[in-house]
Amino acid sequence: MRRVRAEEIMSSTLETLNRWVDDVARLTRPDAIHWCDGSDAESQMLTELMLARGDLLALNQETHPGCHLHRSHPSDVARVEHLTLVCTRNREDAGPNNHWLAPEEAHAKIDALFDGCMQGRTLYVVPYCMGPIDSPLSRCGVEITDSPYVVANMRVMTRMGAAALARIEREGHFVKGLHSTGDLDPDRRYIMHFPEELSIKSIGSGYGGNALLGKKCHALRIASWQARDEGWLAEHMLIVGIENPQGQTHYVAAAFPSACGKTNLAMLIPPEGYRRDGWKVWTVGDDICWMKPGPDGRLWAINPEAGFFGVAPGTSQATNPNALATVQRDTIFTNVAITADGQPWWEGLPGAPTVDWQGRPYDPANGPAAHPNSRFTVSARQAPSWSPEAEAAQGVPISAIIFGGRRPSLVPLVFEAHDWTHGVLVGAAMGSETTAAATGAVGVLRRDSMAMKPFCGYNYGDYFAHWLSFDRPGAQLPKIFHVNWFRKGADGRFLWPGYGDNLRVLEWILGRCEGRAEARDTPIGFVPRPGDLNLAGLDLPRAAIAELLDVDAAGWLPEMEAIGEYLATFGDRTPDRLETEQRRILAALAAAAPAPARAAAG
Numbered sequence: 001m002r003r004v005r006a007e008e009i010m011s012s013t014l015e016t017l018n019r020w021v022d023d024v025a026r027l028t029r030p031d032a033i034h035w036c037d038g039s040d041a042e043s044q045m046l047t048e049l050m051l052a053r054g055d056l057l058a059l060n061q062e063t064h065p066g067c068h069l070h071r072s073h074p075s076d077v078a079r080v081e082h083l084t085l086v087c088t089r090n091r092e093d094a095g096p097n098n099h100w101l102a103p104e105e106a107h108a109k110i111d112a113l114f115d116g117c118m119q120g121r122t123l124y125v126v127p128y129c130m131g132p133i134d135s136p137l138s139r140c141g142v143e144i145t146d147s148p149y150v151v152a153n154m155r156v157m158t159r160m161g162a163a164a165l166a167r168i169e170r171e172g173h174f175v176k177g178l179h180s181t182g183d184l185d186p187d188r189r190y191i192m193h194f195p196e197e198l199s200i201k202s203i204g205s206g207y208g209g210n211a212l213l214g215k216k217c218h219a220l221r222i223a224s225w226q227a228r229d230e231g232w233l234a235e236h237m238l239i240v241g242i243e244n245p246q247g248q249t250h251y252v253a254a255a256f257p258s259a260c261g262k263t264n265l266a267m268l269i270p271p272e273g274y275r276r277d278g279w280k281v282w283t284v285g286d287d288i289c290w291m292k293p294g295p296d297g298r299l300w301a302i303n304p305e306a307g308f309f310g311v312a313p314g315t316s317q318a319t320n321p322n323a324l325a326t327v328q329r330d331t332i333f334t335n336v337a338i339t340a341d342g343q344p345w346w347e348g349l350p351g352a353p354t355v356d357w358q359g360r361p362y363d364p365a366n367g368p369a370a371h372p373n374s375r376f377t378v379s380a381r382q383a384p385s386w387s388p389e390a391e392a393a394q395g396v397p398i399s400a401i402i403f404g405g406r407r408p409s410l411v412p413l414v415f416e417a418h419d420w421t422h423g424v425l426v427g428a429a430m431g432s433e434t435t436a437a438a439t440g441a442v443g444v445l446r447r448d449s450m451a452m453k454p455f456c457g458y459n460y461g462d463y464f465a466h467w468l469s470f471d472r473p474g475a476q477l478p479k480i481f482h483v484n485w486f487r488k489g490a491d492g493r494f495l496w497p498g499y500g501d502n503l504r505v506l507e508w509i510l511g512r513c514e515g516r517a518e519a520r521d522t523p524i525g526f527v528p529r530p531g532d533l534n535l536a537g538l539d540l541p542r543a544a545i546a547e548l549l550d551v552d553a554a555g556w557l558p559e560m561e562a563i564g565e566y567l568a569t570f571g572d573r574t575p576d577r578l579e580t581e582q583r584r585i586l587a588a589l590a591a592a593a594p595a596p597a598r599a600a601a602g
């Protein structure tokens, strides 16, 4: 066999890349082509260009140096799940959890929209690396886009430019992402994924997860497919380090659906008593987590991103002071309001807006001043809680995995799965109320397994089987938990204070991992009794705590039945082990429920 020399791989990769750029240019007909190097000078040039074109507005440079505002088209403010497709040769491989089109038909449909779409525009070639540039867990891609705003965001959100291109040349492969804002007509908008070709095509949107292709499209949909083939996990999870008073740091990964508290938990500021005792919280990631079993059998995780694309509304000194401190400089704000002196403003901040997110004089009759899905894009390094371990090539070891969602009733504040199989069922069964992060109705309860409903690039049944496959000899798997910060009382208000006080729940979780914390066993898992949680200094009525930790077996019966029906929607692809587990819990609930509920459910 002839050995292929490194230089040959390098030149053939560059050839592939050049040929692809040429092909795209022939189709889209840009006026110019710009290869991004990620330098400061390039960033400066793009900012000036966008300021001149009105794509960016400078905010108050005295209070917010280096901060700018971008207003997207009012019909282009969130991910569009109904226009997001996974195009596999076999429809079953995409699964009922994805919208699907056959690859040939999909290419034909979207290429027709790309035809000539970059006339009068510059085509930017954006090489990027998801994850630390020297990590074996990282993966690279190249996004072609005609949006300088996308380039500017990709520069913050990924390791973008020359170093990424060098890694691509060395490795010989990369994910291809083609993006154009097109004419922003929602009728000519598609976000298409071709996992078998490791490629993405997105047109008609300039917004977040639709357009920053390194993020949801690559790091979740395509990566989840690759991860299944290669034995790792690509998840919609934050990664946070919790340092206890003894100076030990444990890392936790948590999956909550979009706009359900990942960024907040990742940057949590401990309550005062905890701070005094020496607890610290370190942010590794706030949205995406790639993890792989290490030589020691533990799961080791990296954050593939380099920045935060966080929800602005609700971010305040009271809720997330770390995030607020992070966005005081060098931040791109999208669809927030502004004050009379040009500072960014959103609901939850003090002061008053004068101009709303659409650039109109603020009038409460028009709704919120900032769009509910308005965002900030900022380098993760600017967070006061930023963990240097986020740059570690081997990643960080995960002690606990947490699932959670917005559940106004039924689901307790926290519970622990009995074992890995049960934990996978807990993740698969996740439900949450929809939020403004995607277009469509808000506040509707839907199943969102592992918070990946919009992001899993293949059949959920296969995905559950992949999760189960990590339970094998030699594995040192994290314990799995479920939390619910969003339980509401009869008055419609949240029962749990949330935010910094969530550390109380994390302390119990880590205590369980170390075999210290107590719990009672219930059909749905281990639940703390009020005395098992550290509630010192918390002004919470005893009745609220009781309600937060109650397990209503009669109420859980129909929920567990619905979970069974949901699992069945993936047909043969649902692993038997998961269905057996669901039946086991259903039986335990039936035995625990008072007789009338059993009869009703029977």
Ligand SMILES: Nc1nc2c(ncn2[C@@H]2O[C@H](COP(=O)(O)OP(=O)(O)OP(=O)(O)O)[C@@H](O)[C@H]2O)c(=O)[nH]1
Pocket (backbone or CB within 6 Å): 256, 257, 258, 259, 260, 261, 262, 263, 264, 265, 286, 287, 309, 310, 311, 313, 314, 315, 319, 437, 485, 486, 494, 497, 498, 499, 502
């Ligand atoms: N009641 C309550 N609300 C919370 C809590 N944590 C976060 N929120 C609110 O939930 C909303 C979204 O929070 P984020 O932390 O930005 O959500 P995310 O999961 O990072 O969202 P994406 O970036 O869309 O994936 C904000 O309005 C927060 O104020 C909590 O513990 N309790």
Ligand SMILES: O=C([O-])CC(=O)C(=O)O
Pocket (backbone or CB within 6 Å): 078, 079, 207, 208, 209, 210, 215, 216, 257, 258, 259, 287, 309, 437, 438
């Ligand atoms: O992808 C986006 O547009 C924002 C985001 O993090 C999410 O929706 O989970």
Ligand SMILES: [Mn+2]
Pocket (backbone or CB within 6 Å): 236, 257, 258, 259, 287
């Ligand atoms: Mn997200």
